[in-house]
Amino acid sequence: MKAMDIAVEARNLSIGYNDSRGRKVVQSNVNLTLHGGEVTCLLGLNGAGKSTLIRTLCGFQPPLQGDVMLRGKPLQQYSQSEFAREVGVVLTENTNAGGITVYELVSLGRHPYTGFFGTLKPHDHKIIEESLQAAGIAHKRESYVSALSDGERQKVMIAKVLAQECPIIILDEPTAFLDVTARIETMVLLRKLAREQGKAIVLSTHDIDSAIQMGDRLWLLSKGKQVKCGAPEDLIMDGTVGEFFSKENIIFDKSTGKLSSSTAGNIPVGVEGDFNTAYWVGNALLRNGFTPAPRQQEGINIICHNPGQIEITFPGGEKKSANNVAGLCALLNGLPLP
Amino acid sequence: MKMHRKAYYVLAAAFVVLFMGNLVYGAVNIPIGDVLSILTGGEAEKASWSMIVLNSRLPQSITAMLAGAGLAISGLMLQTLFRNPLAGPSILGISDGANLGVAIVMLYSGGLLGGMTGGAYFTMILAALAGSIAVLSLIIYFSRKVRSNVMLLIIGIMIGYLASSVISILNYHAAADKVHQFVMWGMGDFTGVSTEKLPYFAFFTTAGLIYSLLLIKPLNALLLGEMYAANLGVKIKSARISILLCTGILTATITAFCGPVSFIGLAVPHVARILLGTSNHKHLVPVTILSGACIAMLCNMLTVIPGSNSLLPLNAVTPMIGAPIIIYVIINRKNLQYFN
Numbered sequence: 001m002k003a004m005d006i007a008v009e010a011r012n013l014s015i016g017y018n019d020s021r022g023r024k025v026v027q028s029n030v031n032l033t034l035h036g037g038e039v040t041c042l043l044g045l046n047g048a049g050k051s052t053l054i055r056t057l058c059g060f061q062p063p064l065q066g067d068v069m070l071r072g073k074p075l076q077q078y079s080q081s082e083f084a085r086e087v088g089v090v091l092t093e094n095t096n097a098g099g100i101t102v103y104e105l106v107s108l109g110r111h112p113y114t115g116f117f118g119t120l121k122p123h124d125h126k127i128i129e130e131s132l133q134a135a136g137i138a139h140k141r142e143s144y145v146s147a148l149s150d151g152e153r154q155k156v157m158i159a160k161v162l163a164q165e166c167p168i169i170i171l172d173e174p175t176a177f178l179d180v181t182a183r184i185e186t187m188v189l190l191r192k193l194a195r196e197q198g199k200a201i202v203l204s205t206h207d208i209d210s211a212i213q214m215g216d217r218l219w220l221l222s223k224g225k226q227v228k229c230g231a232p233e234d235l236i237m238d239g240t241v242g243e244f245f246s247k248e249n250i251i252f253d254k255s256t257g258k259l260s261s262s263t264a265g266n267i268p269v270g271v272e273g274d275f276n277t278a279y280w281v282g283n284a285l286l287r288n289g290f291t292p293a294p295r296q297q298e299g300i301n302i303i304c305h306n307p308g309q310i311e312i313t314f315p316g317g318e319k320k321s322a323n324n325v326a327g328l329c330a331l332l333n334g335l336p337l338p
Numbered sequence: 339m340k341m342h343r344k345a346y347y348v349l350a351a352a353f354v355v356l357f358m359g360n361l362v363y364g365a366v367n368i369p370i371g372d373v374l375s376i377l378t379g380g381e382a383e384k385a386s387w388s389m390i391v392l393n394s395r396l397p398q399s400i401t402a403m404l405a406g407a408g409l410a411i412s413g414l415m416l417q418t419l420f421r422n423p424l425a426g427p428s429i430l431g432i433s434d435g436a437n438l439g440v441a442i443v444m445l446y447s448g449g450l451l452g453g454m455t456g457g458a459y460f461t462m463i464l465a466a467l468a469g470s471i472a473v474l475s476l477i478i479y480f481s482r483k484v485r486s487n488v489m490l491l492i493i494g495i496m497i498g499y500l501a502s503s504v505i506s507i508l509n510y511h512a513a514a515d516k517v518h519q520f521v522m523w524g525m526g527d528f529t530g531v532s533t534e535k536l537p538y539f540a541f542f543t544t545a546g547l548i549y550s551l552l553l554i555k556p557l558n559a560l561l562l563g564e565m566y567a568a569n570l571g572v573k574i575k576s577a578r579i580s581i582l583l584c585t586g587i588l589t590a591t592i593t594a595f596c597g598p599v600s601f602i603g604l605a606v607p608h609v610a611r612i613l614l615g616t617s618n619h620k621h622l623v624p625v626t627i628l629s630g631a632c633i634a635m636l637c638n639m640l641t642v643i644p645g646s647n648s649l650l651p652l653n654a655v656t657p658m659i660g661a662p663i664i665i666y667v668i669i670n671r672k673n674l675q676y677f678n
Contacts, residue, residue, distance in 0.1 A: 060565060084571030093563040096421045098678030099617030100561065111559055111570040118555035146675035164570070
C-alpha cells in the first residue's frame with residue numbers, strides 16, 4: 001500500500017452490541033479514516049468504546065449501522081481468509097504459546113497462505129525471517145515464547161502480524177503491560193513499520209504522552225461526544241484534546257501537552273535561565289501548585305543558573321538561593337499561599 | 339539430533355517392544371520364537387498357543403494400542419481447546435457422559451458380553467456418542483459463561499458427578515445380573531474386544547485418529563487463543579465442532595468397548611510434550627498418538643498378575659502411571675509453561 005492511501009474508512013458507523021436485552025449502542029455516527037504509512041493512536045477513557053471500536057474494525061463483531069470500508073470494499077464482503085490477509089491484529093488476549101519457539105509463533109502468521117496442513121514453503125520461511133528481522137527479535141528465534149519478557153513477546157506478536165503480510169495492522173493496547181523502555185521501543189518499531197513498509201497502523205492506548213509524540217493522527221473517543229480525528233498538534237491547539245480529557249479536577253495544558261490536577265492552584269511564577277534546569281524547575285512548580293510563566297513584574301521569579309544554583313526572588317525583593325530543586329521546593333512551601 | 343526425530347525413534351522402539359511384549363507375556367508363557375512363527379502363519383509347539391496369540395492377545399494388544407492412542411489424542415485436543423493442562427476426557431465428564439449412554443443401553447436392553455450383533459455394537463457406540471456429545475455441548479455452553487479454566491474444570495467434574503448419579507439410579511432399578519455386568523465393564527478392560535468386534539472398534543478409532551491428524555493446523559492456531567486464530571482465518575465455530583466431534587467419536591467408541599479408562603487421556607499429552615519439548619501440534623499430535631498406544635500397551639501388560647490366571651482391572655493400573663505423571667507436571671512448573 002502506498003503511503004497516505006486510505007486504508008480504512010468508517011462512515012456513519014454505529015458500534016455496540018446486540019444481546020438478549022436488546023441493542024446497546026456504544027458510539028454512533030462515527031466517521032474515521034486510517035491512512036497507509038501512518039501510526040494512528042486511539043485514545044479514550046475507559047468505557048468510551050475503544051475496545052468495541054477495535055473489535056469492530058478487526059471483524060470480531062459486526063457494526064450495528066453504517067459501513068466500514070477496507071481499502072474501498074465493505075468489511076462484510078470480505079471472506080474470513082481474505083480478511084486474514086488484509087488486517088492483522090495484536091490483542092491483549094492471553095496466549096498458550098509458551099511451549100513453541102519464537103520462529104514457530106511467527107510462522108503461525110503464514111496461516112492464511114499455507115495449505116491444509118500448514119506446511120511452510122521456502123517463500124514462507126523467507127517472509128518469516130524478514131518479519132523477525134523487521135521486528136528486531138530475530139536473535140530470539142529459537143527461544144521458547146515462555147522465556148521472553150513482555151516487551152519481547154509484544155515484538156514477537158508484531159512479527160507475527162508482519163508475517164501475515166497485512167497492509168492494515170490493529171493493536172489493542174500494545175504498550176499496556178510494558179515497562180517504559182519496552183513501551184518506547186514498541187512505538188518506535190511501529191513508526192518504522194508505518195514509514196518503511198507503508199503499513200496503516202492503529203493502536204489503542206491510555207498513554208497520552210506517547211500518542212502525542214509518536215502518533216501521526218489521533219482518534220479521540222469519548223462517551224456521548226462525536227469522535228474526533230486529526231493530527232495531535234492540531235487537536236491540541238484547537239482545544240479538542242483539552243475538551244476530551246478535561247474533567248472537573250483535571251486540566252490539559254496546551255503548552256506542555258500534559259494532564260494535571262486543576263486543584264493545585266494557579267499562581268504564576270517567572271522562570272528563566274538554563275533551559276534544562278528551568279524545564280525541571282517548571283515541573284516541580286506544577287506539582288507544588290504554581291504555574292511556570294515568563295518573568296513576573298510583581299510576584300515570584302526564579303532564575304536558574306545551573307542545576308546546583310537556583311535563585312528565587314520573592315515579591316518584596318527578598319532573594320534566596322537553593323542548591324537543588326528539593327531546596328527550592330522547601331523555600332516555596334514555606335510561603336504563605338494567598 | 340532434533341528432538342522430534344529422537345522422540346519418534348524412542349517411541350518406535352518402545353512400540354515394537356511393547357507390542358511383542360503384549361503377545362509374549364501373559365498368564366501362559368509362550369516363547370517369542372513361537373509367537374513370531376504363529377504371527378507369520380507357521381506352527382507353534384502347542385496348538386492352543388496359536389489360539390491364545392491370535393484370538394486373545396493379538397486383538398487385545400491392537401485394542402490397547404488404538405484405545406490408548408485415541409484417549410491420548412482426545413486429551414491433547416481438549417487441553418488445547420480449553421487451554422487447560424488438566425483437561426481430559428475423564429476429567430471433563432465426557433467419559434461419564436459416554437458411560438451414561440452405555441448404561442442406558444446395557445442395563446435396559448440386551449447384554450453387552452452376550453451374543454451381540456453388529457447392530458448392537460453400533461447402538462452402544464451411538465448411545466455412548468450421544469452421551470459424550472451431550473456433555474461436550476454442556477461444557478461448551480459453560481465455557482462461554484465462565485472464562486476461568488479452573489471453574490470450567492470444576493463444572494466438568496460436577497457434570498461427571500451428575501452423570502454418575504443418574505447411572506446409580508439406573509443401576510438401582512436394573513436387574514442384578516446386568517448391574518454386575520455393568521460394574522465389571524466400568525473397571526475398564528482391553529480384553530472385551532474379541533476378534534469379531536475388533537473391526538468395528540478399529541474402524542471408528544482409526545477414523546477418529548485420522549480425523550485428529552487433519553486438525554493440526556487449527557489446533558496450532560488455537561494456541562494463540564480464539565481471537566487470534568479467527569484473525570488468522572481459522573473458522574472458529576467449525577474448528578471447535580470438529581475437535582469436539584473427533585474427541586466425542588474416540589471417547590465414545592473406546593468407552594463403549596473398553597469401559598471408562600481413566601488417566602490416559604489426561605497424562606499422555608504431558609508425556610508427549612516432555613518427550614518433544616514443544617507444544618507445536620505438527621509433531622505433538624503424532625507423538626501423542628504413539629505415546630498413548632505405548633502407554634496403554636504397557637498398562638495392559640501390567641494387568642497380568644505373574645503366575646496367576648486372573649487379571650487386574652485396567653483402572654487399577656492406569657492411575658498408578660497417570661497420577662504420578664500429573665503430579666510431576668504440576669510440581670515441575672517448567673512443564674506448565676507450555677500453557678503460558
